Structures are given as C-alpha cells and as structure tokens.
Amino acid sequence: MSKELEKKLLGEERREWLLNYLKNSSGPVTGTALAKKTNVSRQVIVGDMTLLKARNEPIIATSQGYLYMRAGSQSLVERIIACQHDPSQAEQEMNIIVDHGVTVKNVIVEHPVYGDLTASIMVSNRKEVQAFLKSIRNTNASLLSELTSGLHLHILTAADEQMILNAKKALNKAGILAEEN
Structure with missing residues (x-):
C-alpha cells in the first residue's frame, strides 16, 4: 500500500482516494490509519465513509476497520x-x-x-x-x-x-x- 500523502486531500478527491485505497486493501483498515494517510482527522474519515455508503459503495465498518466488500469475488x-x-x-x-x-x-x-x-x-x-x-x-x-x-x-x-x-x-x-x- 502507498504511504501517507504529502498534502491534505480535500472533499471529493479524498473520498475517491479512500475508495481506491479500500478496494486495493487485502483486509480492514482503521479510520485512524486512513486519517494519518490522508492528513485529516478520524472524524473526517467517518464522515467520508458515511457519504460513500450513501452512494451505495459496499463499505462496511467492522471491529477491525473499514472493509470494501467485493461483489462476486467468490461465491459464498x-x-x-x-x-x-x-x-x-x-x-x-x-x-x-x-x-x-x-x-x-x-x-x-x-x-x-x-x-x-x-x-x-x-x-x-x-x-x-x-x-x-x-x-x-x-x-x-x-x-x-x-x-x-x-x-x-x-x-x-x-x-x-x-x-x-x-x-x-x-x-x-x-x-x-x-x-x-
């Protein structure tokens, strides 16, 4: 995974980055870790995740962090x-x-x-x-x-x-x- 970003991402650009990051993650990622990577507070990440979920992105919050649920990745x-x-x-x-x-x-x-x-x-x-x-x-x-x-x-x-x-x-x-x- 990529390291922390050098600049603070704003609004939609940050949400797109978060979505791509979660899609490419092999497991859950904590809100704190995402906040550090994007140079924003954890509360901003919580808001971003809420907005992404409202767009029907298959993101779930687990006890281990946020997870992007891949549709059809395997039939369960x-x-x-x-x-x-x-x-x-x-x-x-x-x-x-x-x-x-x-x-x-x-x-x-x-x-x-x-x-x-x-x-x-x-x-x-x-x-x-x-x-x-x-x-x-x-x-x-x-x-x-x-x-x-x-x-x-x-x-x-x-x-x-x-x-x-x-x-x-x-x-x-x-x-x-x-x-x-």
Missing part, C-alpha cells in the same frame, strides 16, 4: 443461525464458528422499541475473534445479545453449505445453538 453461502448463551460464552461461540472455516458476518437482536439491531462483526479466525473481544473489553461495551437474554442471530458465510452445517452441529453440541423453529 450465507445462512442465518439463532444462538443463545451468556456473555462469557461469546468467545467459545465465535471460535467454534471460525474453527469450521466460517465467517461471522454480523449479529442481530430484536429490540422491543427499535426493532432489529444489526452490528457488523466480520471475524474469520481466532486472531480476529480475539481482536473483536479485546475491543469490547477495552471500550466497556456490552454485547448486543445482552439486550435479549443472550438470544441473537448471526449471518454466517462460508465457501460451502457443509462448513456451516458442521459449525451448527458443534454449536448445538456446546449448547449454544438456539432451537430452530
């Missing part, structure tokens, strides 16, 4: 699963899933006032699980599932259906998979 199977556990089992849950080669795309809970609340997770391996949980601990944030007595949904993605089925079997064996309707 996507399934929704229901889980229920206490917060102390979150690491076990995610490790079971990623150990089967499956990505935890997000978490969804049903709030009595706001309806469905969805948050991006995007973890695919134990290192990313650890980084996600460290971020939760360092910010004293709560898991969304704490709003719903541990009941929550995950969207999972994998290269094939069998990987997700194997992860579900392991979650069920661990007592984490909620009863399916």
Whole structure:
C-alpha cells in the first residue's frame, strides 16, 4: 500500500482516494490509519465513509476497520443461525464458528422499541475473534445479545453449505445453538 500523502486531500478527491485505497486493501483498515494517510482527522474519515455508503459503495465498518466488500469475488453461502448463551460464552461461540472455516458476518437482536439491531462483526479466525473481544473489553461495551437474554442471530458465510452445517452441529453440541423453529 502507498504511504501517507504529502498534502491534505480535500472533499471529493479524498473520498475517491479512500475508495481506491479500500478496494486495493487485502483486509480492514482503521479510520485512524486512513486519517494519518490522508492528513485529516478520524472524524473526517467517518464522515467520508458515511457519504460513500450513501452512494451505495459496499463499505462496511467492522471491529477491525473499514472493509470494501467485493461483489462476486467468490461465491459464498450465507445462512442465518439463532444462538443463545451468556456473555462469557461469546468467545467459545465465535471460535467454534471460525474453527469450521466460517465467517461471522454480523449479529442481530430484536429490540422491543427499535426493532432489529444489526452490528457488523466480520471475524474469520481466532486472531480476529480475539481482536473483536479485546475491543469490547477495552471500550466497556456490552454485547448486543445482552439486550435479549443472550438470544441473537448471526449471518454466517462460508465457501460451502457443509462448513456451516458442521459449525451448527458443534454449536448445538456446546449448547449454544438456539432451537430452530
């Protein structure tokens, strides 16, 4: 990747640079790193990302940073699963899933006032699980599932259906998979 820019990029020029940078990145890039590279504040980057998303650019904010979702880069199977556990089992849950080669795309809970609340997770391996949980601990944030007595949904993605089925079997064996309707 290129190093920091020598001058401060303004408005549209900066957003185009950010978009190209994310498209060429192999993984998530933090807002702080993007701010340093473009000589602006992190808050400016957050605003830029909001504007790019409003243009339907497939950018998501993960716990590891911003990520450009490449359409059709590989065909992935996507399934929704229901889980229920206490917060102390979150690491076990995610490790079971990623150990089967499956990505935890997000978490969804049903709030009595706001309806469905969805948050991006995007973890695919134990290192990313650890980084996600460290971020939760360092910010004293709560898991969304704490709003719903541990009941929550995950969207999972994998290269094939069998990987997700194997992860579900392991979650069920661990007592984490909620009863399916």
